[in-house]
Amino acid sequence: MTFTRRTLLAAVSAAMVAAPLAxxxxxxxxxxxxxxxSTSTGGDTYQNSAIVAEALAEKLGINIKVDAVGASEGFKALGRDKRGTTIMMFHDQSFLGNLYGVTGYADPFADYLVGPTVAINPxxxxxxxxxxxxxxxEDIFAAAEAxxxxxxxxxxxxxxxxxxxxMKNAARVRAPGSEANIVAVNTGSQSDKNQAMWDDLADxxxxxxxxxxxxxxxxPSDEKAMRFVWxxxxxxxxEQAPEAGMGGTTRADMLSYASPETSVTLDGSEDFTFDKExxxxxxxxxxxxxxxxxxxALTEIYSEGAIQERQKASFFIPDFLPSxxxxxxxxxxxxxxxxxxxxITSGS
Known part of the structure; x- marks a missing residue:
C-alpha cells in the first residue's frame, strides 16, 4: 500500500491516540x-515552556521538568549534555545576544542545534x-530629524x-544623520524601564x-499613564490573536500600532517587523x-489542536515548525x- 503524507500522518496520529510514544x-x-x-518562573518564557513541556511529556510518556536557570547557565547545561537528557527553550534573544556581543551568548546556529519553533509572543x-x-x-522620527x-x-x-x-535604522533611511538623535537609555528589567519614564529620564x-x-x-492625568506608539x-x-485583545486594548487597536498602519521602515520600501519567537x-x-x-510528537500535538487553545489563552500565538x-x-x-x-554599527 502506498502512503501519502496525509495518510501517513493520519496513521501516526491514530497510533498516538492509542498510546503515547514509548x-x-x-x-x-x-x-x-x-x-x-530566563530565571523568572512568572515570565513568558517559563509560561510558554511549561505548556509545551506538559504536552510533550504526556505524548512521549516521559517526565519533563522546566528549569529556570537563565541564558548563560542554560547554554552551559545544554553544552555539557550529549545524552539528550537536557534540552533548552528560548527565543530570539539566543541569537540577538550573540549579534550584540553579550557575554555568555555563543552562536546558537554554530554551537547548538536549533530545533522546532512552538509559539510567538506578539x-x-x-x-x-x-x-x-x-x-x-512619525512624530518621533520628525523630532529626530528636527x-x-x-x-x-x-x-x-x-x-x-x-x-x-x-528605530535608528529607520531614522537613518528617512533622514541620514537623524539617527544620532535617537539615543539609548540602558536600564534593566521592565520595572526599571517603566521607572525611567516616570522619572522623566526617557521619552x-x-x-x-x-x-x-x-x-x-x-x-491620562495619572503620572503613570502610558500610550502605545509601536x-x-x-x-x-x-491577526491570530483573540479579537478582544488584552485588557482594554482590542486586536484592532493592536493592529493600528503595527505595520503597515504604523511604519518603521527597514529599507525605504519594506517595514521592519519583529515577532518574539x-x-x-x-x-x-x-x-x-x-x-x-x-x-x-510536536507534529501530533499541534495537529490535535488543544495546545493552540492553551497558548492563545495565555496570549501566545501558536507557531509550530519542525526542526x-x-x-x-x-x-x-x-x-x-x-x-x-x-x-547601524558601521554607520552605512
Missing part, C-alpha cells in the same frame, strides 16, 4: 530537563507617557534592543502588551533519533537583523 522504543530518556533562558512594544507630545512614530534628542529606555543586548536599533520605553497594557488604561509584531501574527535548542551531538521523536523548517526560517530571520545591526 520512551524505550524512541531511545528517549525517562527524565528530561528543559532549561530556559507583545513586544514601545510606549510613551500619556502626556507625551509624540502621538506616533534635531530633538529622543531618549529610548531599553535593556541592551537582545529583544529589547532590536526595536531600538530598527520612549520598550515594553510589552502583557506588562504595560494596564498603564495605558489609566486616566507594536513590532507582524500584522499576520496579531520561542523555539527549542539541542546539544549538537545529541542522538538524532531523540530530535526526530520530539519533532514527531529543519525552523532552522531555515530562523537563520533568515537572524541574517535580516544582523544586517540592520551591522548597518
Amino acid at each position: 520512551a524505550e522504543a524512541q531511545n528517549l530518556p525517562r527524565n528530561m530537563r528543559m532549561v530556559i533562558g 507583545g513586544n512594544a514601545y510606549l510613551v507617557p500619556a502626556d507625551s507630545p509624540y502621538q506616533s512614530m 534635531g530633538t534628542r529622543v531618549r529610548v529606555a531599553i535593556q541592551p543586548g537582545g529583544v529589547s534592543e532590536i526595536g531600538f536599533t530598527a 520612549v520605553i520598550n515594553g510589552s502588551i502583557q506588562a504595560n497594557e494596564q498603564f495605558t488604561q489609566l486616566d 507594536i513590532t509584531a507582524r500584522p499576520e501574527t496579531l 520561542f523555539f527549542l535548542l539541542f546539544n549538537k551531538d545529541m542522538d538524532p533519533e531523540i530530535i526526530t521523536a520530539i519533532d514527531t 529543519e523548517e525552523a532552522r531555515e526560517h530562523l537563520t533568515k530571520k537572524r541574517d535580516t537583523y544582523k544586517q540592520v545591526i551591522d548597518d
